[in-house]
Amino acid sequence: MTSNGHPSENTRLLSGRRDQDTENQAPTACESNPKVRGVVWGTLTLLFVIAVILLVGFERVFGDAFAPWLGKLPKDPMLAALAILDKAPVIDTPRLQLTEIRHLSYDFEDLPILVRAQYANNASAVDLESEMPGHVDIPRLRKGKVGGFFWSVYVSCPDPDLEGKDFLGGTWRVRDTLEQIDISKILINKYPDTFALALNTEDIRKAIIGGRIASLLGVEGGHQLGNSIAVLRQYHALGVRYVTLTHTCHNAFADSCGFFSGMIPLHGGLSNLGRSLIDEMNRLGVLVDLSHTSDATAKQAISHSKAPVIWSHSSARAVHDVPRNVPDDVLELIGREEGKKDAVVMVNFAPFFVAEPNNATVKAVADHVDHIARVAGKQHVGLGSDFDGIGDVPEGLEDVSKYPALIAELYSRGWNKYELAGLTGGNLLRVYEGAEKVALELQAAGTSAVFDLYDKRTDIPKEHSDL
Ligand SMILES: *[C@@H]1O[C@H](CO)[C@@H](O)[C@H](O)[C@H]1NC(C)=O
Numbered sequence: 001m002t003s004n005g006h007p008s009e010n011t012r013l014l015s016g017r018r019d020q021d022t023e024n025q026a027p028t029a030c031e032s033n034p035k036v037r038g039v040v041w042g043t044l045t046l047l048f049v050i051a052v053i054l055l056v057g058f059e060r061v062f063g064d065a066f067a068p069w070l071g072k073l074p075k076d077p078m079l080a081a082l083a084i085l086d087k088a089p090v091i092d093t094p095r096l097q098l099t100e101i102r103h104l105s106y107d108f109e110d111l112p113i114l115v116r117a118q119y120a121n122n123a124s125a126v127d128l129e130s131e132m133p134g135h136v137d138i139p140r141l142r143k144g145k146v147g148g149f150f151w152s153v154y155v156s157c158p159d160p161d162l163e164g165k166d167f168l169g170g171t172w173r174v175r176d177t178l179e180q181i182d183i184s185k186i187l188i189n190k191y192p193d194t195f196a197l198a199l200n201t202e203d204i205r206k207a208i209i210g211g212r213i214a215s216l217l218g219v220e221g222g223h224q225l226g227n228s229i230a231v232l233r234q235y236h237a238l239g240v241r242y243v244t245l246t247h248t249c250h251n252a253f254a255d256s257c258g259f260f261s262g263m264i265p266l267h268g269g270l271s272n273l274g275r276s277l278i279d280e281m282n283r284l285g286v287l288v289d290l291s292h293t294s295d296a297t298a299k300q301a302i303s304h305s306k307a308p309v310i311w312s313h314s315s316a317r318a319v320h321d322v323p324r325n326v327p328d329d330v331l332e333l334i335g336r337e338e339g340k341k342d343a344v345v346m347v348n349f350a351p352f353f354v355a356e357p358n359n360a361t362v363k364a365v366a367d368h369v370d371h372i373a374r375v376a377g378k379q380h381v382g383l384g385s386d387f388d389g390i391g392d393v394p395e396g397l398e399d400v401s402k403y404p405a406l407i408a409e410l411y412s413r414g415w416n417k418y419e420l421a422g423l424t425g426g427n428l429l430r431v432y433e434g435a436e437k438v439a440l441e442l443q444a445a446g447t448s449a450v451f452d453l454y455d456k457r458t459d460i461p462k463e464h465s466d467l
């Protein structure tokens with residue numbers, strides 16, 4: 001081979017020629033003949049155009065089966081929803097019947113007793129891999145593409161006649177809450193291939209990436225704290241990561257919205273002890289949950305909390321007017337602009353909160369999502385189905401396997417995949433990360449634990465005294 005007949009290194013790499021004989025036999029065919037080169041390029045261009053036509057054409061012919069090859073979401077809303085949920089699974093707050101037994105305790109008082117009695121908190125008797133009586137079990141969680149949820153530990157509200165107006169008679173509720181934390185953890189550990197206890201946002205991400213369902217613990221009412229901020233610290237140590245300030249009853253910390261309208265306020269929002277409770281929740285990184293609270297409690301808590309807040313299961317009052325739903329003047333306080341608080345309102349599916357009797361449907365739930373998104377922003381809405389905490393269910397959202405139907409409905413209303421990924425879990429993760437950051441800052445600044453005591457207590461001296 002002569003040095004001047006040596007084709008350039010580039011040409012050789014591009015044409016894929018390796019062997020010297022070939023080089024020697026036709027050293028000039030391509031390089032020196034513009035006509036040949038023209039034919040080659042022309043052919044390549046033609047092939048490319050044909051390929052594009054085929055791709056686009058096949059998309060028409062085969063429709064959605066071809067969409068992923070084009071990096072597109074399918075046009076069919078249900079297929080699009082499933083594709084989105086594969087990447088951004090649902091993080092919700094459904095309640096297994098064993099943990100949060102009954103929500104609408106005014107309506108269905110016998111159900112908690114029935115369920116608690118049925119299983120007697122015996123984890124051996126519970127098979128979450130088979131079809132459970134309620135709305136939640138492992139096969140349906142998988143079908144619904146759930147990536148994480150809060151196991152809400154719930155103990156019913158005190159009967160004012162038995163507890164006294166100062167709430168001093170109900171400390172056994174702390175025992176029952178501990179029992180519900182215990183049974184939740186036992187069930188999480190019973191299915192290690194399915195559930196992973198999550199204590200922070202990193203654990204949630206790790207669980208989801210590993211194909212497991214991140215399992216968080218939340219306490220569903222301040223009345224479960226036995227009037228004690230020290231109990232909050234111990235619940236936190238056990239893994240509890242949100243506390244709902246109230247359930248359907250007032251407690252020593254804050255006023256509830258009750259269940260039906262006309263609840264008479266007790267503190268006018270937060271008590272002093274309630275503000276101290278929020279301080280300690282901020283310092284520990286326990287999310288402040290405002291579902292069930294009165295509007296005054298919610299407004300004061302938004303302003304007092306240093307950390308973002310959540311509504312674990314509440315819908316929009318402007319869409320359906322019940323006290324449990326969030327009114328617009330509260331929704332207007334949340335956002336990430338100056339003077340607002342980051343927050344996520346996780347929409348409740350309970351038919352009683354969604355629409356008039358018999359009118360709760362997937363579309364009606366989507367109306368709540370859309371309304372909250374319009375007033376507060378799409379980054380401030382999530383899913384808080386309350387499955388297993390509710391007696392009846394909306395049409396089309398019968399259990400945890402049906403989330404894709406709601407995502408499909410919103411997709412067909414124009415929500416894009418990023419907005420939907422926020423709705424299914426991203427928004428909650430951002431808010432939770434915000435709360436983690438506040439906790440780290442407060443701890444780094446050496447903020448003291450809160451030692452305030454409930455002023456109605458008589459069992460402990462108010463001030464240090466020399467004996
Ligand atoms: C718990 O349930 C298992 C399985 O049903 C049963 O064998 C066991 O006796 C139960 N334990 C108690 C204490 O009831």
Ligand SMILES: *[C@@H]1O[C@H](CO)[C@@H](O)[C@H](O)[C@H]1NC(C)=O
Binds near residue numbers: 356357358359
């Ligand atoms: C229930 O929905 C139907 C159909 O959309 C509507 O005509 C009816 O007015 C609704 N009822 C109530 C009480 O809102």
Ligand SMILES: [Zn+2]
Binds near residue numbers: 103313
């Ligand atoms: Zn609730």
